[in-house]
Amino acid sequence: MKKLLTGNEAIAEGVIESGVEVICGYPGTPSTEVILTLLSEAKDLGIHIEWSINEKVALEIAAGAAWAGKRSLVTMKMSGVNVAADSLASIAYSGCRGGFVIFVADDPGANAGMPEQDSRYYARSMVIPMLDLASQQECLDYIKLAFEISEKIGGPIFLRSTTDVSHVASDVEIDKKLKLEKREASFERNIAKYTKAGATWCIAQHQDALNRLVQASKIVDNYTTESGIKVNETHLEQDSKCGVIYAGAVEGNFKEALKKYNLKFSWLKIGMVHPLPEERIRRFLERVDKVLILEELDPFVEAEVLRIASLNDKKVEILGKLDKTLPLLGNYSFKKIKNALEVLLKTRLESEQDPKILEKAKELEIKRPTSFCIGCPHRGTYFALNRAIKNLKYRKDEIIITGDIGCTILGMNKPFESCWTEVAMGASIGLAQGFKWAGIKKPVIATIGDSTFFHAGIPPLINAVYQNAPLTIIILDNGWTAMTGFEENPGTIPLNGSDHTRIDIIEICRGCGVEQVNIIDPFRPEEAIKIMMKSIEYPGVSVVVSRRECALQAKKRKVRLPQRKVNTDQCTGCQVCLNSLACPAMVFHPKGANSKPYMEITSACFGCGLCEFTCPTGTIEVVKDGK
Ligand code: SF4
Ligand code: SF4
Known part of the structure; x- marks a missing residue:
């Protein structure tokens, strides 16, 4: 049966068909919809699904479940891997018993902001195999394959997507549920495998991880999925000495160009980007004189192809990012791929699209909203903050306000123009301390949302208290992880039927030793301004919790305020x-x-x-x- 699914929905479907029992993650575009799709089905499926407090915790929970023999999945966006990396490096050495898949979604083109980070390097540095998704059908097929590989090799595996695969929909063949035997959870003490106490064990575990890479490579090299997709595929044309090696989301536009211009040359598709199919690449290079490498983000495959080519006797010209045939930045549109093919083939390909259609598409292009929603409580917080600064007779451009990840960063835009920085989850509080210790005399203010505070804001807050940093921290508590799609967080008031325990940010701040903790209602500006002024003038660490539910969520719950x-x-x-x-x-x-x-x-x-x-x-x- 076929169903129209986005890549992330197809992964969710594949998760159900794969018999996964523990699923954790932290929301982050473009990865969020995998868990969002599954959440509503958790009870019916009888499996554990959660939005964890951050990616490191999510990874550790999933690893624990996999060590106990269950199939588990953890999901995150590319910057989440940075958070999880500390535990990941160690877990990767230990391996796993039940299948353990780490789903990560990269964002070429930075559609959701944040750096264009390429997660493929993590696969290499953490000694973990990585499957790279090129289509929505692969999303479903490869998640099943990933669990199969993980259990065969006894180690975790990365499944990597990009925005154009995760957020685009196409027909996907579904309903081929695997029949897995019911597993009982168990875990045996094995300190040589599950601890790092001693160089001998660490080195032995490293060797195990390296062996797993070899095994994974052997499993996939000639693997064809149930729906007929070859993970690595070589296509040879006898009459052409040109070739293309590609990996990931470029497949759609590349295949479209082949069809549209009736192009005949050899190509090699790489579905597992770590480890690369080295022997397959070597054989391919023997058949061509000139090869174009198509991959988004960094020249990860290209650098390896260069290395493999340099070991071969035969000289091959390699086109890609390193020779500037293709840009290092952004995602690869049809036009970019067509232009690169023109360089490869030394010929002009006919104009690809009616300019009128392109013009129309531009008109319809949805611009990222730059202001707060109607009734957003953050509007009131930044309004009060600016007024407080003004009332204290400071110029706006002399008070540093660090910003953080999430809706709250929209305070950097007009008319508030409050936030000066945006770095990473929780970084606003650490950065603010740096400004103070550097010698900034005027008050420094950190702003952070509730979910971001739970994720990574607590350690820097403790640090500020411990070090007596004179700082004002404004926690914009709208009760939801709103920017990524309104996920719950530990501060969300539990909905009917929820068995979650609510954690109050105010109690956390007090528990962290903050003596000056105040709560304001951003819809009561007069009072909010006074409290902000008092907090800014406080000589130590002061926290203002600006609390009002996200207007969009409040509307859904039929909250009505007088218009x-x-x-x-x-x-x-x-x-x-x-x-x-x-x-x-x-x-x-x-x-x-x-x-x-x-x-x-x-x-x-x-x-x-x-x-x-x-x-x-x-x-x-x-x-x-x-x-
Ligand atoms: S009261 Fe209505 S119009 Fe006025 S700022 Fe609030 S939402 Fe906007
Ligand atoms: S309602 Fe009219 S008078 Fe009042 S601030 Fe707006 S434009 Fe000015």
């Missing part, structure tokens, strides 16, 4: 409200031939009331009885 309206007769059209808040529910009507300028508040208003506070003429009022 606002503008008394147009009194409105001067000064736009102070709009310029202070940039609330999308406001529409400004400029001066017309027979009318004065005025502001309108549309029915989209959430009722946060902030605009009422900003209006100098007091003309914004509560809508009563729908009027």
Whole structure:
């Protein structure tokens, strides 16, 4: 049976068909939807699925389950591997008993922000095999294959995707559920395998991990999946001395170009990028004089092809990123691949698309929103913060405000222009300490969201208290991991039927030794400004928890606040409200031939009331009885 699925949905389907029993992860675009898709089915499937507090914890939980003999999966985006890496390096040496798959999604083109980090290097440095996904069908087929390999070699395996595979949909053959015997969890003491106490054991484990790579390579080299996909595939054309070696998401556009221009040359597809099929590459290079390497992000395969070619007697010209035929940055569109093929073949290929279609596509392109949603509590927090700074007689450009990952970073944009930095989960608090110890005399303020605080903000907070760093930390607590798709976090008020225990950020801060912890409601600006001023002036570590539920989630729960309206007769059209808040529910009507300028508040208003506070003429009022 075929079903239209995105890559991430296909992985979720493959997880069900593979009999996985423990699934953990931390949300991060473009990986989030694997767990999101599975969460609603967790109870029916009778399996454990969770959003863990961060990627390292998620990895450790999944490893524990795999060590106990169960099939387990951990999911994360590329930057999550950095967080998990410390434990991963050790776990990779120990191997596993039950199948253990680490799903990581890279983001060429940085669609969701963050660096264009290439996770393939982790596979190499951690001595873990890695399958690279090229299509939605592969998402389903390879997750099954990954568990098979993991159990055969007795070690974890990476499954790597990229945005164009994870977020694009196509027909996928489903419903081939594996019949696995029910496994009982067990774990035997084996300190030579599961500890690192002594060089002899560590070196022996390293050797085991290296042996597993060889085994994995042998399993996949001639492997064909149930739906007929060859993991590594060589296609030879006798009459051409040109060739292409490719891996990953470029497959779609490459195959389309082959078909569209009726191109005939040899090609080699690589489905396992670590370890590379070295002998297959060597044989391929013997058949060509010139080869183009197609892969997104770093020249990972290309550098290896260069090395393999240099060991061969036959000279082969290699085109790719290193000779600048292709860019190092961004994802590879059809046009980029077509241009590279023109260099390879030394011929012009006909124009690929009607320019009118391209123009239309540009019009329809969805731009990343740069402002907060209507009723977003973060608007009130940054508004109050800017006012507090102003009231304390500081210039805005002399108070450093570090930002963090998630919706809260939108405070860097107009009209607030508050955040100065964005580095990594939890980094706002550490960076702020660095600024202080460097000798910044004026107050330094760190801003961080609730989920990010749970993920990686607690250790730097403890450090700040321990080191007596004079710092103000503003935790924007909207109760959800909102930016990635509204996942729950330990601070989310448990929904009906949930058996989670809520952890209160305020108690955490007090438990970490913060003496000055205050809570504000971002929809009550007057009070919020006063408390922020007091916190900024506090000589030690002070924390302000700005608490209001994410407006979109509140709306889903039918929370209704009194909407606002503008008394147009009194409105001067000064736009102070709009310029202070940039609330999308406001529409400004400029001066017309027979009318004065005025502001309108549309029915989209959430009722946060902030605009009422900003209006100098007091003309914004509560809508009563729908009027
Ligand atoms: S009350 Fe004002 S600021 Fe708040 S959502 Fe409505 S229009 Fe926007
Ligand atoms: S701030 Fe008040 S007076 Fe000025 S445009 Fe807005 S509603 Fe009108």
